Amino acid sequence: MTTSTLPAVATARPLPRRLGNVIRLHLANPFTILVTPLMVLGLIFLINWVIWLLVRTATPTDPDTVADVSTGLQYSGASMWTFVYMMVVAIMAMNLTFSLALGFGSTRRDFSLGTAVTFLGLSAGWALLYTGLAMVEKATNGWGLGGAMFNSFYFGIDESWGVRLFNAFVAFLFFFAIGTVFGAIYVRFRARGLILFFLALALVLIGLVALATVTASWGAFAEFFVAIGWFGGYALSLPLSLVAGVAGHLILRRATPRS
Amino acid sequence: MTTVVEVRDLSKHFGPVRAVESVSFRLEENRIYGLLGRNGAGKTTLMSLLTGQEFASSGRIEIFGESPVENARVLEQVCFIKESQKYPDDFKVKHVLRTAPWFFPNWDQDFADQLVTDFRLPLDGRMKKISRGQFSAVGVVVGLASRAPLTFFDEPYLGLDAVARQLFYDRLLEDYSEHPRTIVLSTHLIDEVSDLLEHVLLIDDGRLIVDQAADDLRGSATTVVGGREAVEAFIGTREVLHRDGLGGLASVTVARLSDTERQAARAAGLELGGVSLQQLVVRLTSGTPTDFEEKSA
Numbered sequence: 001m002t003t004s005t006l007p008a009v010a011t012a013r014p015l016p017r018r019l020g021n022v023i024r025l026h027l028a029n030p031f032t033i034l035v036t037p038l039m040v041l042g043l044i045f046l047i048n049w050v051i052w053l054l055v056r057t058a059t060p061t062d063p064d065t066v067a068d069v070s071t072g073l074q075y076s077g078a079s080m081w082t083f084v085y086m087m088v089v090a091i092m093a094m095n096l097t098f099s100l101a102l103g104f105g106s107t108r109r110d111f112s113l114g115t116a117v118t119f120l121g122l123s124a125g126w127a128l129l130y131t132g133l134a135m136v137e138k139a140t141n142g143w144g145l146g147g148a149m150f151n152s153f154y155f156g157i158d159e160s161w162g163v164r165l166f167n168a169f170v171a172f173l174f175f176f177a178i179g180t181v182f183g184a185i186y187v188r189f190r191a192r193g194l195i196l197f198f199l200a201l202a203l204v205l206i207g208l209v210a211l212a213t214v215t216a217s218w219g220a221f222a223e224f225f226v227a228i229g230w231f232g233g234y235a236l237s238l239p240l241s242l243v244a245g246v247a248g249h250l251i252l253r254r255a256t257p258r259s
Numbered sequence: 260m261t262t263v264v265e266v267r268d269l270s271k272h273f274g275p276v277r278a279v280e281s282v283s284f285r286l287e288e289n290r291i292y293g294l295l296g297r298n299g300a301g302k303t304t305l306m307s308l309l310t311g312q313e314f315a316s317s318g319r320i321e322i323f324g325e326s327p328v329e330n331a332r333v334l335e336q337v338c339f340i341k342e343s344q345k346y347p348d349d350f351k352v353k354h355v356l357r358t359a360p361w362f363f364p365n366w367d368q369d370f371a372d373q374l375v376t377d378f379r380l381p382l383d384g385r386m387k388k389i390s391r392g393q394f395s396a397v398g399v400v401v402g403l404a405s406r407a408p409l410t411f412f413d414e415p416y417l418g419l420d421a422v423a424r425q426l427f428y429d430r431l432l433e434d435y436s437e438h439p440r441t442i443v444l445s446t447h448l449i450d451e452v453s454d455l456l457e458h459v460l461l462i463d464d465g466r467l468i469v470d471q472a473a474d475d476l477r478g479s480a481t482t483v484v485g486g487r488e489a490v491e492a493f494i495g496t497r498e499v500l501h502r503d504g505l506g507g508l509a510s511v512t513v514a515r516l517s518d519t520e521r522q523a524a525r526a527a528g529l530e531l532g533g534v535s536l537q538q539l540v541v542r543l544t545s546g547t548p549t550d551f552e553e554k555s556a
Contacts, residue, residue, distance in 0.1 A: 012331040013364065021361040028358045032349050092348060099345035102312050104362035105334035105407075256313050258345060 015113075018106070022114025023121070025101055026093060033122070037085050045149060048078050052147035070146035074153045079130065083175040086126070090119065090179025094187055094248070099257035112249045119176035127169035131161060156230030167234040170241065177241035180248035188255040261288040263409055263441050264309065269318030271304055278304040280465040282318070286409075289439035293456035293473070295449055295540050301465040302445040303342065306411045310339040322409065335364055338407035340398040342414040346386040353382040355397055363405035370434070371404035377426055391418030399427050403434055411443045416451075428455060449537040459536065463544040477536060481521075484510045485529035493527055500542050512542070 012018070027033060052073070059065055093115060101111045134150035142148055151157065155164045155171075185193050212218050225233055264286035271279040279301045286292060296302050307313040309320060311327040311334060320327060327333045346355060356375065360366040375382070378396040381389060386397070395417050402412055416424045432455065435442065444452055459476050461469035469476065480500055483490055490509040501512040512534055516524070524531055 010332070010336075012335055018331060024361060025358050029347065029349055029351070029354045032347070096345050096347040100347060100350075100358075103339060103341060103344050104359060105310075105337055105339075106362065107311075107329045107331050107334060109329055110331060254314065256307070 015110070018110045019114040019117060021104075022101055022106060022111050023118045025104075026097055026115065026118045032092075033089055037082055040085075041079070041082060044078050044081075048076070048147060048149050049143060049145070052142070052145040056145050066146055070142060070148065073142070073146065073148040074151065074157055076148055076152060077154070078149045079152060080154070082126065083171060086122070086172060087175040087179035087182075089122075090176045091183040091186070093118075094180060094183025094252070095258065098183075098187060098252070098255070102257050108252055108255070112252055115180070116245060116249075119180070120173070123169050123172035123176060126172045127165055130155075130168045131165040134164065135161065156234075159230055163231050167230060170234050170237050174237040174241045174244075177244035177248070181244040181251070184248040184251040184255065187258060188251045190258075262286070263288050263323060265319075265321040266309070267319045269305075269308060269320060270316045271301075271308055271313060272316045277465045279308065279462075282462070282465075282467045284460060284467060284470050286441055286443070287458075288408075288441055290441055290457045291435065291455055292441070292443045293449070293452060293459045293536075294443050294445040294462065295447070295459060295469075295536075296445075296462040297447055297544055300462045300544070302462055303413055305462065306339060306413055306443065306445060307341075310334070310337055310411065312339070335362070336407055337409045337411070338363060338402055338405040339411040340402040340413060340415060342395075342398075342417055344398065348387070350386045351382065352380050352384050352386065352389065352393075352397055355386065355401065356382070359401045359405065363407055365406035365408075367404050367406055370406075371400055374400040374403060374430065377430070378423060392420060392423060393418075395419050396423060403430060406434075406438055406440065409441045409443075411445070413445045414447075415444065416446075416448070424451060428452070431455065449540055450535055453536040456536070461540060461543060468543060473536065476539060477533060479515050480512050480534040480539060481514075481516050482510055482512045482532040482534055483524060483529050484508070484532060485527070489527050489529055493524055493529055501538070512538070 055069060055073075056066075059069055097115075098108075098111055102108070106114075130150050134152070134155070137143060137148060137151040142151070155167045159167070182194065182197075185197050189196075212221055228236070262285050264284075266285070267283050269279060269282045270277070282305065294302050294305070304313060308315055309322065309327060311329060314328065322330075322333045323336060325333050327337065356371060360368060360371070378393075378400065380393060380396055380400065384393065386394065389397075395415060396419060398412070399415050399419075402410055402415065416427055419427065428451075431442070444455065446452055453473070456473045459469055459471055459473050460467060471479075483493060485493075485508070487504065487507050487509040490511055494511055494513060497513045499511055499513060503510040516531070521531060
């Protein structure tokens with residue numbers, strides 16, 4: 001045999017460098033992942049601000065009414081759409097960015113880890129932004145109009161800022177995580193896999209509802225959530241996010257890019 | 260000679276479809292290979308297997324002596340320009356060209372810039388909106404500027420106009436002579452790349468049916484042209500690969516002729532011609548009806 005096999009190629013570049021490349025790839029076009037949602041958020045804020053102005057001019061100005069309206073506005077879900085948007089960001093990342101990363105010679109493992117770091121970072125960034133804006137909102141008495149968009153009931157309005165930051169962080173993380181698993185199922189098992197997954201999920205949820213109804217434990221269910229409070233409730237999402245993230249990683253390990 | 264790719268008994272089945280079936284071959288360092296075959300023959304699947312994007316059903320692949328699957332060390336040395344590469348939504352040409360250098364250790368930015376100018380790439384064009392030719396050109400730029408020791412081009416010039424195709428061949432050859440590496444060109448448009456290729460792998464219906472130096476392959480057949488009777492007399496009982504005729508003239512392709520046979524043919528007043536790679540490939544892979552044959556049948 002006249003041929004000889006090349007000695008092992010040069011060692012790969014270090015892991016942090018490879019993960020950094022994946023992170024940068026996710027953020028390469030910041031428009032989709034950052035600029036667009038920020039712009040939409042700004043637009044929603046403006047619309048809300050106009051509504052607050054209208055409400056303020058149309059309602060009596062005695063302190064009781066003002067306080068009442070202000071409390072009511074805290075149930076606004078105006079800032080909630082970003083979570084859904086981030087879930088879509090995660091799905092698209094699994095589908096398309098995965099394909100490009102592999103095209104650029106990234107391994108699935110590096111892509112998975114880099115993506116996890118990216119989503120952790122984005123969750124932290126959004127949580128900081130949301131909590132920061134909530135602090136501003138509170139300090140300016142609802143942007144001068146008693147309005148509420150970020151100082152929202154849903155993050156636990158009576159909790160400390162630290163807890164609210166945590167709540168927002170794990171909420172974003174949860175949506176990234178389920179987006180990851182949906183996207184990974186789609187890439188690996190295509191649309192049929194996703195349909196089967198949602199059917200199975202629906203059956204499990206219906207089963208749980210049936211179980212709670214038959215055993216008459218809805219009261220206990222409600223009491224449990226009241227007892228653990230906002231912080232406990234949000235903290236409960238962490239194991240779910242972890243399971244979804246790990247599942248997404250495992251599903252992607254044997255996935256091939258769509259073409 | 261140094262082997263950079265070694266494939267043994269490689270198969271890839273998608274359910275009942277045998278996309279790649281018991282394929283074995285080696286690729287040597289610093290050569291240009293043509294991976295030829297008809298649409299759906301298994302060319303893209305084979306390259307996806309070699310670059311770890313697909314998982315083999317059975318068989319072994321060694322790239323630089325190691326399995327490419329999930330192997331960062333190997334994959335950093337490999338560039339696969341896929342004809343159907345997907346890009347993130349809203350990715351523009353500039354985003355592809357900005358991100359690619361991070362992943363390829365040998366990337367040459369000056370060369371990339373030059374190629375962008377040569378191909379007149381619209382940097383602000385969205386990958387989803389630009390023409391098929393421009394889309395292909397983005398791949399060509401990445402594939403050439405990456406200078407990966409093992410580079411795969413999957414149908415690199417789909418939609419490229421004649422000028423751009425020529426540009427691709429010229430730049431490829433220039434850069435290859437300055438920075439030798441192993442290049443695999445997959446295509447079903449054979450005549451245009453024919454001169455570039457040093458070695459040909461021909462795949463048909465998932466099976467490797469030719470693994471031969473391009474020159475040997477070209478010399479493996481001869482076309483005999485002349486008066487019908489003289490040609491028929493010369494052919495005798497030889498195996499005929501292809502037969503054409505017009506009036507009293509005949510053009511018949513036969514297997515390789517010896518020097519004596521060539522002299523005999525010339526003495527009989529016959530003309531001997533070469534056979535293009537494309538003609539050979541058409542003859543070797545047209546066992547199943549082509550579109551043309553189906554239509555004319």
